[in-house]
Amino acid sequence: MTAVPLVSMTSISKAFGSSLALRDVSFELLPGTVHALMGENGAGKSTLMKILAGVVRPDAGTILRNGVPVQMNSPREALDAGVSTVFQELSLLPNLTIAENMFLGREPLTPSGRIDNAAMARATRETLKQLDLDLDPGRLVGGLTIAERQFVEIARGITANADVVILDEPTAALNAADVEILNRHIRALKSQGKAIVYISHRMEEIFRLCDVVSVLKDGRNVATVPVASVSPQELIAMMVGRDIAELFPPRGDGAKSAVALSLDGIRLTADSPPVRLDVHQGEIVALAGLEGQGQRELIRSIIGQYQPVAGTVEVKGRRIALPIAPASGVRRMQALGVGFVPEDRKDEGLFLDLSVAHNIAIGLNSRHSALSIARRYRDIIQDAIKSMAIKVSRPSAPVGSLSGGNQQKALLGRYLALGSDILLVEEPTRGVDIGAKAEMYKLLRDFANRGGAVLVLSRETIELIGLCDRLYVVHGRSIVAEMPAAGASEHAILEAALQR
The missing domain is CATH 3.40.50.300 (P-loop containing nucleotide triphosphate hydrolases)
Incomplete structure (x- = not known):
């Protein structure tokens, strides 16, 4: 029955x-x-x-x-x-x-x-x-x-x-x-x-x-x-x-170019080993491995949202000692061309009640003093919406009314409009559908093909393998392996993480 x-x-x-x-x-x-x-x-x-x-x-x-x-x-x-x-x-x-x-x-x-x-x-x-x-x-x-x-x-x-x-x-x-x-x-x-x-x-x-x-x-x-x-x-x-x-666009040609971002001697805790990694212009690099092994802390050390015990970050040849003050870290890195796309776009990235235009222009306005007259940047905003293929009826629409994928593109568009050439990206496709994932992968690859550098982390190992050029495997707040993404597998990454 x-x-x-x-x-x-x-x-x-x-x-x-x-x-x-x-x-x-x-x-x-x-x-x-x-x-x-x-x-x-x-x-x-x-x-x-x-x-x-x-x-x-x-x-x-x-x-x-x-x-x-x-x-x-x-x-x-x-x-x-x-x-x-x-x-x-x-x-x-x-x-x-x-x-x-x-x-x-x-x-x-x-x-x-x-x-x-x-x-x-x-x-x-x-x-x-x-x-x-x-x-x-x-x-x-x-x-x-x-x-x-x-x-x-x-x-x-x-x-x-x-x-x-x-x-x-x-x-x-x-x-x-x-x-x-x-x-x-x-x-x-x-x-x-x-x-x-x-x-x-x-x-x-x-x-x-x-x-x-x-x-x-x-x-x-x-x-x-x-x-x-x-x-x-x-x-x-x-x-x-x-x-x-x-879903995934073709990788870069593999030719090495100048180093855009380096982390050297970073110790996340007093008893953790020092970490070193490089990200070159034109490549997408992943922090892979089991959840909660220090990937998030490494990225956030760069923008002052995590305070490591020691280490330095080098941005396009400019060396900065860590830790960086939390209150000024994000803006300081923005001035050097580094954009940070957080996992929680609603609480940490976007102002949901403000328009798409305002959310994109916030980075541009942040380059001026608090008492400066706000500028409109109409052409830059329109170009960002068009190039990012953000589906919105008008730039004045609240960003909170957009789908998750379009919100993510608006957040990424803020840094592209700002002229950033290095991106730190947490969970690039969290909560977005298959079609929006493919669009996000293409946007990040196009950014890298224009000479940009991307450091990314994700809970989806298949995403990191398909999107990236190189993978650093993180375990116990340390880098335990480095491998090209083209030949990587979930099994190989897990094996590397557990054989330390």
């Missing part, structure tokens, strides 16, 4: 003004399955899930819950109907504690009617313990790392006692060990007969974890198939019409 779907969405359509986001889409969730939802940004995934989560109301179509018609008029109604959502854009409130965020809107009460803070703390501690997370429930969310915030968000979602759990890019900020913890809990939910919607741009996660995949393109459902029946190449072709081999 065929199981009754936990959720059936039939002929769902939704327009925003003249833009049709969803066109007659049907989507079904069976109990005990992990259902992948894939497609480029703008394909309609978020709109479809926001309708199921009660955030957006459809213009047409029906939703059945256990075969009974329902209307999700609010997130509260969706949660009451057994649908819990963890969106990619974190919804935690930074000025509240972990426990307060976990129980927001469903706080337990004492017999006298007061919020039972002790009960919230106990339940939160137990939930976090189940996720192998050792955090104080009374700690403010604003003081957590991105990965810790992501796990708290996930914990809140999967412990809401819902039958349907929507996970939107849940692993974007997690390392390999954390991903395995999350996967273990997803499998546990599946064994309990729950349905999990899994939205991710990482192919290996889809094929390791999911049972069924639906692909949206241009607001339509182009296919729903068992994951075991398709290949990664076929999935990408459904989404964007091209093969996975076409």
Whole structure:
């Protein structure tokens, strides 16, 4: 006997003004399955899930819950109907504690009617313990790392006692060990007969974890198939019409040119060995290896956001002793032609409420004193938007209204407009779709082909192998191997990291 779907969405359509986001889409969730939802940004995934989560109301179509018609008029109604959502854009409130965020809107009460803070703390501690997370429930969310915030968000979602759990890019900020913890809990939910919607741009996660995949393109459902029946190449072709081999542009010719950036004698801690690396003009160099081995600290030492014990950085022949003062590091490096693209573009890179034009021009204005009259740089901004292929209706549109990929391009465009010739890039494609990844890879390669130098780190080893010219393998806050990317493999990188 065929199981009754936990959720059936039939002929769902939704327009925003003249833009049709969803066109007659049907989507079904069976109990005990992990259902992948894939497609480029703008394909309609978020709109479809926001309708199921009660955030957006459809213009047409029906939703059945256990075969009974329902209307999700609010997130509260969706949660009451057994649908819990963890969106990619974190919804935690930074000025509240972990426990307060976990129980927001469903706080337990004492017999006298007061919020039972002790009960919230106990339940939160137990939930976090189940996720192998050792955090104080009374700690403010604003003081957590991105990965810790992501796990708290996930914990809140999967412990809401819902039958349907929507996970939107849940692993974007997690390392390999954390991903395995999350996967273990997803499998546990599946064994309990729950349905999990899994939205991710990482192919290996889809094929390791999911049972069924639906692909949206241009607001339509182009296919729903068992994951075991398709290949990664076929999935990408459904989404964007091209093969996975076409994601990465050709590498440079390998000819050595002048050194643009050098790190020499950097010791991240008192007991760590000194680190030395070079990045030449015209090449993209990766800091690879297991998560949390010092890659991030090395990059941030250059701009003063991490304070190493000793060492120097040399930028185009100019030698600077480390550490660099945190308050002036980013601007000091900008003056030398070094741009820094942080992993957390929303909190550290962009001013979401300001326009695309303002976000690009901020770097240009920073070259002048605080009392100088702000300049408009209209032509430079227009050139940056055009050359970066930023999809925006007008330069005055808030940068926060753009997709993740276009936000990332706007942040990168700030430094290209500034004339930077060295880029430090953390997680260049975090939370962006396959098509936007290909565009970002091309932009970085074009930058290098014009003589720029790029130092990059990423949790996706395949990304580093495909994008870069050389790889430094980092382990234990030290460089343990160097290899050309053209002949590298995930196995070789892991082997190098573990044989120190």
